[in-house]
Amino acid sequence: MFERLxxxxxxxxxxxxxxIVVAVGVAAFALPLVRRSLTLADExxxxxxxxxxxxxKVLYRDLDAFVTPGLWFVLAGLFSLVEPxxxxxxxxxxxAYLAMVGISYRIVALMAGWRAGLVxxxxxxxxxxWAFPAWTFAFYSxxxxxxxxxGLERLLxxxxxxxxxxxxxxxxxxxxxIVFKQNYGAFALVGAAVGVVALHLERxxxxxxxxxxxxxxxxxxAVGVAAVGLPVFGYFVFxxxxxxxxxxLLLHPFExxxxxxxxxxxxxxxxxxxxxxxxxxxxxxxxxPVYRTLPPGGLVDEWRVIERLHVLMYWIPPGVFFAGAALAxxxxxxxxxxxxxxxxxxxxxxxxxxxxxFLFLGVFPRAxxxxxxxxxxxxxxxxxxxxxxxxxxxxxxxxxxLRATLGAAAAVxxxxxxxxxxWYYELMIRMDTPIAAKRGGVIVNEFDAxxxxxxxxxxxxxxxxxxxxxxxPDLAMLNFLSGRPMPSAYYNLYEHHIGHDRGxxxxxxxxxxxxxxxxxxxDDFFSDRSGLRDYAPALVDYLETRFEITGTxxxxxxxxxxxxSAPVPLExxxxxxxxxxxxxxxQVGRExxxxxxxxxxxxxxxxxxxxxxxxxxxxxxxxxxxxxxxRIGVREPAVVVExxxxxxxxxxxxxGQDSERLLTQVFALQAKDLRHSYFPRHGxxxxxxxxxxxxxxxxxxxxxxxxxxxxxxxxxADFGSVFEDLRIVPARNSGD
Numbered sequence: 001m002f003e004r005l006x007x008x009x010x011x012x013x014x015x016x017x018x019x020i021v022v023a024v025g026v027a028a029f030a031l032p033l034v035r036r037s038l039t040l041a042d043e044x045x046x047x048x049x050x051x052x053x054x055x056x057k058v059l060y061r062d063l064d065a066f067v068t069p070g071l072w073f074v075l076a077g078l079f080s081l082v083e084p085x086x087x088x089x090x091x092x093x094x095x096a097y098l099a100m101v102g103i104s105y106r107i108v109a110l111m112a113g114w115r116a117g118l119v120x121x122x123x124x125x126x127x128x129x130w131a132f133p134a135w136t137f138a139f140y141s142x143x144x145x146x147x148x149x150x151g152l153e154r155l156l157x158x159x160x161x162x163x164x165x166x167x168x169x170x171x172x173x174x175x176x177x178i179v180f181k182q183n184y185g186a187f188a189l190v191g192a193a194v195g196v197v198a199l200h201l202e203r204x205x206x207x208x209x210x211x212x213x214x215x216x217x218x219x220x221x222a223v224g225v226a227a228v229g230l231p232v233f234g235y236f237v238f239x240x241x242x243x244x245x246x247x248x249l250l251l252h253p254f255e256x257x258x259x260x261x262x263x264x265x266x267x268x269x270x271x272x273x274x275x276x277x278x279x280x281x282x283x284x285x286x287x288x289p290v291y292r293t294l295p296p297g298g299l300v301d302e303w304r305v306i307e308r309l310h311v312l313m314y315w316i317p318p319g320v321f322f323a324g325a326a327l328a329x330x331x332x333x334x335x336x337x338x339x340x341x342x343x344x345x346x347x348x349x350x351x352x353x354x355x356x357x358f359l360f361l362g363v364f365p366r367a368x369x370x371x372x373x374x375x376x377x378x379x380x381x382x383x384x385x386x387x388x389x390x391x392x393x394x395x396x397x398x399x400x401x402l403r404a405t406l407g408a409a410a411a412v413x414x415x416x417x418x419x420x421x422x423w424y425y426e427l428m429i430r431m432d433t434p435i436a437a438k439r440g441g442v443i444v445n446e447f448d449a450x451x452x453x454x455x456x457x458x459x460x461x462x463x464x465x466x467x468x469x470x471x472x473p474d475l476a477m478l479n480f481l482s483g484r485p486m487p488s489a490y491y492n493l494y495e496h497h498i499g500h501d502r503g504x505x506x507x508x509x510x511x512x513x514x515x516x517x518x519x520x521x522x523d524d525f526f527s528d529r530s531g532l533r534d535y536a537p538a539l540v541d542y543l544e545t546r547f548e549i550t551g552t553x554x555x556x557x558x559x560x561x562x563x564x565s566a567p568v569p570l571e572x573x574x575x576x577x578x579x580x581x582x583x584x585x586x587q588v589g590r591e592x593x594x595x596x597x598x599x600x601x602x603x604x605x606x607x608x609x610x611x612x613x614x615x616x617x618x619x620x621x622x623x624x625x626x627x628x629x630x631r632i633g634v635r636e637p638a639v640v641v642e643x644x645x646x647x648x649x650x651x652x653x654x655x656g657q658d659s660e661r662l663l664t665q666v667f668a669l670q671a672k673d674l675r676h677s678y679f680p681r682h683g684x685x686x687x688x689x690x691x692x693x694x695x696x697x698x699x700x701x702x703x704x705x706x707x708x709x710x711x712x713x714x715x716x717a718d719f720g721s722v723f724e725d726l727r728i729v730p731a732r733n734s735g736d
Contacts, residue, residue: 001195004509006342013486015114022121029125030136033424036092036431036443037133038086038452041525044477045491046138048077051084051480058696060236060244063499066252069232070180071140086481087441089138097135100124100146103153104381111352112154112388122382123413127380127418130313131373132427137374138383141374144181145359147173149190149377152355155192159199159348164220165198174412178225179232181251184362184375189225191358195351196221198328202347211618214575232521252496258494261365262527283526284368285310291428292445296419298465306419312412314372317360317379324353324386327393348391356382367706368527437481451554458553458560461520468513472504472520472539472593473532475558485512503532503539510542518547518561522592532593545570549594551680559594573727574700580617595725598701601688602646604719605708609642617699625690625731628699630723632665633682636672637709644669644707648721649686653698661689662699667721682724690731 026085042322049063053076059069072093082088101124109117128135135142151173158166173194178185196217200210235243265285276282282290287310295301328349356378363371394402433449435442437456459482463469469484473493479486488509490498498506510518510543524531533540545568547561577596588599603611634646650663663685689697703721711719 015486020116023098023102024508026125027098030094030128031099032428033128033132033136034097035087037137038435038440038444038448038477039105039133039137040477041474041492042139042450043086043089043137044475044480046140046478047075047084047086047089048480049488049491051079051122051209052277052485053606054080058239058241059271060248061239061241062489063490064248066248066496067140068179068182068185068248068249071138071143074143074166075138083246084480085441086138086440088433089320090136090245093136093142096127096143096146100135100142100149100377103146103149104377107149107156108384108388110153110160111348111385116384116388120380122417123380123384124377126413126417126420127373127376129289129424129427130421131376131417132287132289132292134288134370134373135377140181141184142363142377143490144184145375145377147177147180148185148355148359150190150383151192152195152352152381154197154349155355159351164217167217167220168224168227172227173223173224175228179228180271181362182260183253184359187358187361188355191192191355192351193218193222194354194358198345198350198354199347201344212323214345240618240675255496258526262368262371264367265311265365267311267315270308270311273304275311286369286372287423289423289427293423293430296422309416309419310369313369313376314367315332316383317376320379320383320386321357321360322348323390324357324382327386327389328353329499330393346389350384352385353382363449416457420452421485429590437480438479439483451557452481455519455554455558459484460519462517462560462562468510468515470510470515470518472518475519478519485513487515493532493536493539493591495530498579499530499535501538503536503542506536506539507542510560510667516547516563517623518563519553520593522557522559524550524593531591540571543594549681553679571729573729576617576619576628576726579619580615580701582615586613596727598723598726599720600701600703601720602703602705604637604711605641605644605705609644609706609708611705613703615701618696619699619728620693621689621692622728622730623694625688625693627688627730627731628662628689628727629684629729630726631682631684632663632721632723634667634669634721635718636670637711638672639710640669640671641710642708644705646721647702647704647706649700649702651700651702651724652689652692653694653700654695659700669705669709682722684725686733687730688731 049057049059049065050072052063053059053072057063059065059072065072075623076496078088078092096495101121104120104124105117108120151170154166154170156173157163158170170192174185174189176185177188180476197214200217202212237240261364262284276286276290286307290306296306300306328346330346359378360375362375397403398406431442431443431445433446434440435444435449435455438451455478459469460476463482463484465483468487469479469482470487471478476486476491478484479491488506490506490509493503493506543561546564548564549559550562551560552558553560575596577589577591577598580589580598582598586601586603588601590597590599598615600613600615602613605611628650634648646667646669648663648665648667649661652662654660667686701723709719
């Protein structure tokens with residue numbers, strides 16, 4: 001690919017020195033990012049499934065997956081050579097990242113010269129921080145994009161020299177891109193086909209004389225794609241899993257796309273001062289450094305600069321592709337070997353814009369920021385090429401308005417670079433603690449490292465080595481780090497994985513492996529429209545009747561469920577939160593993975609030594625009688641400044657009647673101690689409401705804080721009281 005590079009370096013030693021300096025600089029920039037972060041969900045299941053492939057399991061039959069197998073093969077091959085670990089998985093990631101930056105430079109340099117190529121390199125570094133950690137951990141998307149860009153580079157080389165082997169190599173790289181992620185590679189291949197047609201049309205030759213060479217070129221590219229695709233397909237034919245392969249890779253993505261789509265961010269959000277103030281909106285449309293680092297403060301926060309830059313990132317690509325298409329179709333000097341002929345299109349520009357545009361379509365249907373940034377490499381490449389072509393067409397030095405526009409654009413990109421620089425520094429100083437696990441090796445922030453250490457310690461205490469551990473819904477990384485196998489073919493338990501049979505296959509696997517311990521998150525995945533209780537009721541019923549919640553672990557972020565000695569009947573219940581007036585900053589109702597909870601935040605006590613929160617829930621008690629059931633407790637603060645207590649009360653009000661106190665509990669303020677692996681579950685209370693059967697009543701939940709406390713920075717919601725698993729159930733004597 002770089003056969004012409006060495007002669008250039010020998011002839012231009014200063015260029016060689018510059019190339020070495022840039023290469024070393026890029027490597028030095030990327031290595032600290034590659035070593036940082038840990039993604040429990042996607043990264044966890046990829047590493048664990050790749051390791052399980054070495055133990056004889058076959059993808060799509062024994063391991064649930066909906067993406068082509070390229071990265072699984074890479075990681076399985078890597079783990080056959082080195083000790084499996086998270087840091088080991090970053091080796092091919094680091095190599096692929098350097099190759100991506102190099103190929104991006106090469107494409108831009110071919111189109112616009114080496115200076116523009118260096119601009120592309122700089123923009124890639126900026127986008128790498130905005131993308132963190134999407135481009136620097138073991139995930140299939142960056143690999144697919146890498147090989148799509150490699151295919152584009154060979155296509156451009158072919159357009160200049162018309163050597164058939166370059167077109168074959170282009171097909172090979174597009175085929176590899178498909179093997180790493182089917183839609184990315186297929187979209188990029190469509191863009192390449194558009195580019196090949198445009199390159200033939202550029203020569204303005206008669207259609208009849210164009211069809212034969214066009215067909216020959218298409219055949220060359222098809223040979224390259226087939227050279228990759230046929231061996232991979234043959235492997236799965238040999239394994240006897242072609243039906244499963246067809247279902248997983250071709251049918252299933254269309255089945256769940258309508259359930260998990262996320263809308264493209266509207267340009268109007270640029271003027272929305274409240275954009276990303278809600279946590280769900282922030283997690284959906286924000287770069288991860290937003291909530292991994294401290295806010296910069298000052299006018300940047302006051303003017304919501306970073307939030308507005310996020311919106312622009314959604315609208316830079318349409319501008320780039322529209323401008324590129326317009327420039328490619330405008331008349332100008334031909335780039336073909338016969339420039340004296342009139343040109344219909346700029347074929348090389350069409351090729352760049354088409355490949356990058358079709359690759360960008362991979363952002364759909366889930367157009368959250370993470371999916372946007374996964375295809376942004378092509379936006380950078382096309383953006384620099386199109387900008388160079390546009391500047392070449394504009395008059396020099398140009399009118400004042402033009403220079404002002406270009407200056408404003410440069411200032412905006414300067415803001416992106418400044419934010420990236422700030423985030424990079426913050427990530428370096430805040431993510432400074434290694435994961436304390438044999439299969440770890442990566443660096444995270446101190447809090448996450450302590451939490452993961454505690455969770456792994458709990459697993460070691462409760463789950464013997466080699467015994468299966470059921471993790472729900474997306475904690476496969478904990479299985480990988482602890483060396484505990486997953487009990488079924490489903491490693492991530494989102495709706496599009498297990499919703500087809502309501503979670504029954506997971507239950508079957510858990511029973512077959514004799515699972516005794518399950519470890520779950522408190523919450524469903526933030527952007528899922530349906531919760532586990534809705535899409536996997538078979539799994540939820542199984543856990544409620546065969547397991548019991550025994551406590552929490554890792555600062556109350558995870559639940560520990562232990563198998564009961566004997567199953568219990570399933571208790572029918574109704575959700576009480578539906579009748580409650582919540583939603584303020586101090587009182588929040590939340591639907592968790594298995595239950596609903598009401599949280600009170602009676603202040604952190606920096607100024608006042610007393611705080612009170614009250615929630616009213618109005619409902620009609622069933623005619624056959626009912627019980628109020630809840631677990632109550634206090635989420636402990638980081639520091640107790642002034643000793644005190646939290647009093648939790650439940651009152652019942654009837655119209656025109658005095659209130660009736662149903663429950664009072666007092667909890668002393670105690671600072672949390674994260675050295676403990678395990679926190680017992682909150683105590684359960686049941687209040688008989690049968691004497692009010694058929695009446696409409698108001699239940700009042702109240703929390704009163706006396707004393708002063710402090711909490712960990714950025715985790716103010718951690719301190720407070722909780723009415724957990726709040727529900728109404730039939731009275732125990734109602735069936736007599």
